[in-house]
Amino acid sequence: MSTIFESMSGGSLLFQEQYAMAQSQKNGWTKSVNTWKCLTVSLSATHLQVKLHGLLGLLVKPFNADLDHLIPITDIRSVEKRKRYFGYNEISVVFSLPKGGERELLLYLKRGEEFLNLLGSMRS
Helix, strand or coil: CCHHHHCCCCCCEEEEEEEEEEEECCCHHHHHCCCCCCEEEEEECCEEEEEECHHHHHHHHHHCCCCCEEEEHHHEEEEEEEEEECCEEEEEEEEECCCCCEEEEEEEECCHHHHHHHHHHHHC
């Protein structure tokens, strides 16, 4: 899943924030998993990637928190800023799943406005 972003050189990666947080809205379990600063959110011209990383990411991974996603930009149905928490913007991203249905991720980003502007301009 990460090969697209691992092979990117400077100009292909439009946005990246490490030490972000997120919460999958898949079910009650995934809503309760704590992801304090253990995610990387990356945006290219074609994909949004949300990926667990670091030691905390390794600790969270076995809990099946539904937080490793490589989402084509064309599959994103909606993006909106909701609230601001302790310097982080809460951003809802709703996207189509490959096997049908939709999923919502809540991303918590320090540079949320920049992320929203970039993604908004790509979807226009």
